[in-house]
Amino acid sequence: MTNRFAVVLTFVFSLGLATTSGCATGGSVGDRANRAAADVLLPPRQEEDLGSNFSEQIASEVSFHPSESVQSYVNELGALAVESARSRGDVPSGINFEFRVIDNDETINAFAGPGGQIYVYTGLLKRAGSAAEVLSVLCHEVAHVTERHIAERLVAIYGLEALKRAALGDNPGMLGNLVTSAAAQGFMLKYSRSHETEADETGLTYMLGTGYDPRGFIQFFELIQQQSGPRPPQFLSSHPFPEDRIANIRKRLEGRGNLSDTSGAERHKQILQSL
Numbered sequence: 617m618t619n620r621f622a623v624v625l626t627f628v629f630s631l632g633l634a635t636t637s638g639c640a641t642g643g644s645v646g647d648r649a650n651r652a653a654a655d656v657l658l659p660p661r662q663e664e665d666l667g668s669n670f671s672e673q674i675a676s677e678v679s680f681h682p683s684e685s686v687q688s689y690v691n692e693l694g695a696l697a698v699e700s701a702r703s704r705g706d707v708p709s710g711i712n713f714e715f716r717v718i719d720n721d722e723t724i725n726a727f728a729g730p731g732g733q734i735y736v737y738t739g740l741l742k743r744a745g746s747a748a749e750v751l752s753v754l755c756h757e758v759a760h761v762t763e764r765h766i767a768e769r770l771v772a773i774y775g776l777e778a779l780k781r782a783a784l785g786d787n788p789g790m791l792g793n794l795v796t797s798a799a800a801q802g803f804m805l806k807y808s809r810s811h812e813t814e815a816d817e818t819g820l821t822y823m824l825g826t827g828y829d830p831r832g833f834i835q836f837f838e839l840i841q842q843q844s845g846p847r848p849p850q851f852l853s854s855h856p857f858p859e860d861r862i863a864n865i866r867k868r869l870e871g872r873g874n875l876s877d878t879s880g881a882e883r884h885k886q887i888l889q890s891l
């Protein structure tokens with residue numbers, strides 16, 4: 617059993633590597649089919665189980681930032697994003713969000729794991745100019761979870777058959793191991809561009825419910841734009857071009873009067889002293 621399990625795991629892992637690079641422009645029809653499959657094969661409660669396995673794996677490979685004030689700052693902003701999503705009825709039961717700060721100044725990034733685990737790097741916090749910018753990133757990541765993109769990607773990468781075998785097989789730990797393999801590929805699943813656009817748009821609706829300036833989205837993408845030299849930062853590698861994202865957000869904010877101008881810049885500046 618163990619040997620057969622190892623063979624299957626190696627197969628799906630290799631398939632994953634080949635598929636992720638080819639999926640950057642995945643179409644919406646495929647996305648819809650994958651989402652339907654994800655809902656059946658990976659219900660939110662099961663995704664939550666995968667999440668605890670995933671977070672153990674992450675915890676063994678990164679250092680978390682020791683400052684309690686930094687962690688509670690991110691918790692506080694994360695809670696605003698989650699509350700806004702919840703008020704729209706978007707948070708499936710079984711998903712419990714958790715936010716962690718990874719101590720790595722070189723990485724301007726954030727990512728979501730299965731089941732609502734969201735990680736943000738100190739490199740992102742240090743370069744962001746306000747709480748609104750950080751919150752926009754958290755809203756985007758919360759949207760990846762509520763839109764079930766992670767479950768969809770697992771189905772897309774590993775294939776329905778492999779997941780079905782795992783879900784129905786007599787080895788209940790296998791799905792967890794699949795996720796651990798996903799983590800080993802570089803922590804995050806690569807989303808399609810349509811997923812990224814969807815997470816921006818849904819994330820923006822969450823942001824509008826938080827009381828913070830939704831233009832934090834634009835300011836953050838402008839920051840990413842400035843950071844991208846000849847070699848784009850990691851954040852760009854799986855994401856659409858920032859100028860397209862800025863244009864899309866601007867279009868969606870057009871004609872909306874009374875946008876909040878609360879940026880939380882002062883609060884952010886205070887937190888920077890603990891980083």
Ligand SMILES: [Zn+2]
Nearest residue numbers: 756760812815
């Ligand atoms: Zn994203």
